[in-house]
Amino acid sequence: MDEVQRYARFVQFKQALTGAQDYLLVGVDVDKAKHYACFMRSTGEVLVKRFPFANTQAGFAAFRTKIREYEGAMHPTETVIGLETTGNYLLPLAHDLEAHGFFVVTVSSLVTKRNRDTLDLSWNKMYLCRSIQKF
Numbered sequence: 001m002d003e004v005q006r007y008a009r010f011v012q013f014k015q016a017l018t019g020a021q022d023y024l025l026v027g028v029d030v031d032k033a034k035h036y037a038c039f040m041r042s043t044g045e046v047l048v049k050r051f052p053f054a055n056t057q058a059g060f061a062a063f064r065t066k067i068r069e070y071e072g073a074m075h076p077t078e079t080v081i082g083l084e085t086t087g088n089y090l091l092p093l094a095h096d097l098e099a100h101g102f103f104v105v106t107v108s109s110l111v112t113k114r115n116r117d118t119l120d121l122s123w124n125k126m127y128l129c130r131s132i133q134k135f
Contacts, residue, residue: 022042022074022075023080024067025040025041025080026040026082027107028090029084030084030086031089032089033055034052035053035054035093036051037052037066039066039067039070060096060097063093064097079102080103080104080105081102081103082105082106083105083106085106085107085108
């Protein structure tokens with residue numbers, strides 16, 4: 001998918017998400033050695049607050065398996081994976097997910113922080129998921 005197609009898909013996703021009730025949103029806090037994911041519905045229902053997985057091929061496979069489990073249970077219209085922009089640490093995961101057909105977006109750390117600040121000033125990976133909803 002080239003950049004023009006990626007942007008067009010993002011715009012379409014953003015418009016659809018506004019009224020969506022059945023999207024699976026996965027926010028990932030990216031780090032050097034270990035990533036943490038939050039799974040939630042587009043309605044705001046948190047499914048898993050903290051799913052840790054290693055920044056390795058085996059960790060990526062475990063993460064993809066977890067995503068597929070939720071897709072099988074929920075049958076969402078769309079699954080969207082938001083990666084917090086933290087340098088180059090997100091690139092291997094983003095490439096892996098895209099190679100397996102997932103829709104990946106990046107979420108600015110600033111957007112995540114502002115969203116967190118407006119909610120209750122505490123940190124939780126679900127704020128990354130909510131940031132996907134808001135941008």
